[in-house]
Amino acid sequence: MAADRRPGAREAVFAQLNDAGRAEQVAQRLTDAIILGVLGPGERLPSEPELARRFGVALITVREGLGNLRETGLVETRRGREGGSFVIAVDAPHNALLHTRLRGLTQVELSDIAVYFGVIVEGCATRAARRTSPPDAERLAGWLQKAEFAGAASARSNAGGFFLELAVLTQSARLVREQIRVQAEFGPLLFLGLGDPALRERIAAGFRAVPAALGAGDDVLARRLVGDQVQALSEWLLAAKARVERGGQLDDASVDHI
Amino acid sequence: MTHPLTTSEHGATTEHGASTEHRVTAEQCAAAVSTLFDGIFADLESWRDRVAQAGQPTRPTELDALVETLVIPALTLPQPTLIGAGFIAAPEFVDGHDVHFSWWLGPLESNPLLGITTVPTRLDLSARVYTDYLRDVRELEWYSIPESTHQRHVTGPYVDHLCTCDYIFTVTMPVRVTEQMIGVVGADVAVRRLETALLPLFLAADQPLALVNAVDRVVLSTEPTVQVGQLAPHDGVVVACSGVPFRVLVAPASSSRD
Numbered sequence: 138m139a140a141d142r143r144p145g146a147r148e149a150v151f152a153q154l155n156d157a158g159r160a161e162q163v164a165q166r167l168t169d170a171i172i173l174g175v176l177g178p179g180e181r182l183p184s185e186p187e188l189a190r191r192f193g194v195a196l197i198t199v200r201e202g203l204g205n206l207r208e209t210g211l212v213e214t215r216r217g218r219e220g221g222s223f224v225i226a227v228d229a230p231h232n233a234l235l236h237t238r239l240r241g242l243t244q245v246e247l248s249d250i251a252v253y254f255g256v257i258v259e260g261c262a263t264r265a266a267r268r269t270s271p272p273d274a275e276r277l278a279g280w281l282q283k284a285e286f287a288g289a290a291s292a293r294s295n296a297g298g299f300f301l302e303l304a305v306l307t308q309s310a311r312l313v314r315e316q317i318r319v320q321a322e323f324g325p326l327l328f329l330g331l332g333d334p335a336l337r338e339r340i341a342a343g344f345r346a347v348p349a350a351l352g353a354g355d356d357v358l359a360r361r362l363v364g365d366q367v368q369a370l371s372e373w374l375l376a377a378k379a380r381v382e383r384g385g386q387l388d389d390a391s392v393d394h395i
Numbered sequence: 396m397t398h399p400l401t402t403s404e405h406g407a408t409t410e411h412g413a414s415t416e417h418r419v420t421a422e423q424c425a426a427a428v429s430t431l432f433d434g435i436f437a438d439l440e441s442w443r444d445r446v447a448q449a450g451q452p453t454r455p456t457e458l459d460a461l462v463e464t465l466v467i468p469a470l471t472l473p474q475p476t477l478i479g480a481g482f483i484a485a486p487e488f489v490d491g492h493d494v495h496f497s498w499w500l501g502p503l504e505s506n507p508l509l510g511i512t513t514v515p516t517r518l519d520l521s522a523r524v525y526t527d528y529l530r531d532v533r534e535l536e537w538y539s540i541p542e543s544t545h546q547r548h549v550t551g552p553y554v555d556h557l558c559t560c561d562y563i564f565t566v567t568m569p570v571r572v573t574e575q576m577i578g579v580v581g582a583d584v585a586v587r588r589l590e591t592a593l594l595p596l597f598l599a600a601d602q603p604l605a606l607v608n609a610v611d612r613v614v615l616s617t618e619p620t621v622q623v624g625q626l627a628p629h630d631g632v633v634v635a636c637s638g639v640p641f642r643v644l645v646a647p648a649s650s651s652r653d
Binding site: 190268270 | 610
């Protein structure tokens, strides 16, 4: 078939935009951020117009999405000068919601998310290894020295930060934007395993080996180090799903959740 | 600010492929780079003087109002060279603020963090993502170098993942009052805008040229095997750009690891 007649490439141009259920997407994004601890108890969300602008949706869509979150009991809206939408503080982690979230995604979907994320960050590592100057490698090493991985929340935040810094080192604005997008969509889910102290220790050690590989221009090692961490996160996620599906707990009791 | 860079008066090839009398040299290209940055530094100097005059200590609202009137005209030109500009106060300068940013972003075509904007917007640092980054503001290149050298500085090119999500330079200049640095005035310049201004001149040279920064990172190149973003160490002829940390490589070979 002639190059200009390949159906895949041509039809992809006109593929349906991810436009359906935008209020649900807004609600899902915020729900994930709250139940997975990216947005903390008591935290005030950006204003409705600000959310509309940042998500790129209509104001009414944001209101509908926030309405869903109020019904779920995740946010409350206060009126007045100090008003706004706030994340409701809860005593226990959102276990029921977490279970629902994991049960709502199939193994094949979870696996696919990890494959997609893994390919992107492995590609970033390969490219970054070829483009990292010695001062860049030192800066990343310095950043990792200070980055806290001792608690679940800080480990999740800094894992996201690490993958973003890796994208920055590719010198590609497009890869940085894609990293921000993919983390917004899947970050809280992918980084769920960092609630496990043993796993986050292992992953922090893996991250800390990356700057030297980048500085040495060792693209094979950098790629493997990064890919291994994503693999470990995906294995934890699938194991957690299996436990939940069997009627057990998300974790094996050694996990300090959120 | 005007950067009258056109190539119409420079050489063109004749029917026989021989060059006309006005062949562009690497020295002319290097001078054009300096001229372009001199124009930006002239803006920064005028802002620096106005901020320094405002004295110390300054109330945040007064400072912001002043900086806004200074930078908005540069950000709202029809083809602005600058995509962001402002003043970042030294940690102790503004009352009650660890770090005070008076920073405005020009209109954003599309931005994964901030959405689409048609008018300049103030960079909002209340968002939580910035807190870690800004705790170390004094260690960031665009702040630390002017602080230690007392000189103007060009950082980049680098992908800015905090606000513009674009491939940029950050140009900064220290603001000093009686020997003490009270902060830096600065501006962000997109690499693509610089390219638009400089590429015609570089293409008019009779040899391939590449513009690189202090760590040999390519900014602009007329040698397709030497691409923007990669590191290009070069043993051949090099022309320095006066007053800025850039050099023009003559007939660069692709000896880098990219």
